[in-house]
Amino acid sequence: MTIEGVSGRTSYLGSSLLNIKTQLDTLTQQLASGKKSTTYSGLGLDSAFATGLRSQISMLSGYQNTQTNVTTRINVANLSLQGLVDMRTQVQSAATGASQVLNANGQTSGQQIGYASFTQAISLLNTQSGDRYLFSGRATDTPSTAAADDILNGADGKDGLKAVIADRLIADQGTGNMGRLTTDATTTPGVVTVGEDANPSPFGLKLSRISTSINGAVVTQPATAGPPTPSSETIDLNAATPKEGDTVTFTFTLPDQTTETVQLTATTASPAPDGSFTIDADPTVTATNMKSALDSSIQTLVKGPMVAASAMAAGQNFFDNPPQRVGGGSPVSPTATTLVDGSATTVQWYTGEQLGNPDADARNTAVAQVDGSVSVSYGATANESAFRNLLQNMAVYAAVTTTVDPNDPNGQNLANAQISALNERVNANLAVQPGTTSVEDIEAQFAGAQSATKSASTRQTQTTSMAQTMLDQIQGVNDDEVAAKILALQTSLQASYQTTASLYQLSLVKYLPVG
Secondary structure, three states: OOOOOHHHHOHHHHHHHHHHHHHHHHHHHHHHHOEOOOOHHHHHHHHHHHHHHHHHHHHHHHHHHHHHHHHHHHHHHHHHHHHHHHHHHHHHHHHHHOOOOOOOOOOOHHHHHHHHHHHHHHHHHOOEEOOEEOOEOOOOOOOOEOOHHHHHHOEOOEEOHHHHHHHHHHHHHOHHHOOOEEEEOOOOOOEEEEEEOOOOOOOOOEEEEEEEOOOOOEEEEEEOOEOOEOOEEEEEOOOOOOOOOOEEEEEEEOOOOOEEEEEEEEEOOOOOOOOEEEOOOOHHHHHHHHHHHHHHHHHHHHHOHHHHHHHHHHHHHHOOOOOEEEOOOOOOOOOOOOEEEOOOOEOOOEOOOOOOOHHHHHHHHOEEEEEOOEEEEOOOEOOOHHHHHHHHHHHHHHHOOOOOOOOOOOHHHHHHHHHHHHHHHHHHHHOOOOOOOOHHHHHHHHHHHHHHHHHHHHHHHHHHHHHHHHHHHHHEOOHHHHHHHHHHHHHHHHHHHHHHHHHHOOOHHHHOOOO
């Protein structure tokens, strides 16, 4: 008979040992890595689901990185915006409460505060987050404005704001400090005529209204026959009998579009005090006296409050894009009639991205996708109207200087009038106006972008957590359960080794009878 060896019979036991060893190796690897498998194939039917979860988690991680960048930039920008609000408040307070005492440079203490605030505002608008300028639109590697000193004093052969203010004042005051107006009381006896410059221009005083309490006087309101005929107004005294205390009021529009009035009072005194005209039985003489008083009052207005109004208009010209200058060449003539493009001769204050409409488009110069269906806009440009108005008024306040004419007995009063008018305009112009965009409005827009980003971040944190939990369930292992399985397999493997060893030790001799 044929006797089979034990190897054939124990092949099944050998396979079993190898299977147990493979399971033990797999479990040991799982315990070490914390994962069911290091390959997607090892996950079986769940591999596709795991791939989708990994992709989702990776996408959410990308959004969260974007959110971190956006939040950081908005936080930095908000610090600048709040700083600008603080600067505005400081300058308003200075303009309201500062004294009229001039220092050696012809400026008040309030103007010195204005200069410090202007330089700080320029610094805030040139804030960077990392290597990105936040108020230059898409020109992120370019400062948003020129340096404060360059804006005021000029640079590289180009004029700054101070030069533009000086030129505009010459054109606004006109010949004889009459504000480009003419007066006449001789062409038609008994009639005082006030006319604008024979050569129409944007400069000087413009006629607005005339009124009187003189019984019988006939006034003609300002009227323009059309270019090139200048506007004019009249008061006819031929049928009038002025009384002591009667008044005539002339209202003028100044270069910055504010209005001032000149009121003349009838008196029997001769010579008449300032702001008055002497009554005469002859209406022609009375008209001549009124014309003389009007000339003096117009000159006082032109050398007083209109200086501040002219500076404000020059500030508007300078902060235009492109800047506007008095035309006619240099030196500027008091009879100049045009404003021209001053780009070639004037410092460009804004150096960031040029937009057709900064107020409408600035936010869209920085757009970030913070969620699958959510994007936020948080761009800004320093030439938005809110920033421009702030810089323009602080710069004018810092640029104007006042000189007391020692040869004019009214010099100190005129200087005080200039300072008062300047303070009044700066304070009023910096106030938040209804219907206009303010720095606070821009803060609110940034806050909206920040809130949307935060909401997206909260949702994504929750989604990421749930996706990670599901992924862990698919590819992760329970350490305690794996350890128990390893222990069981180790016990089984040990028993199998012992059984197999015993089988391999079997011999036919052990089964033969002893004989």
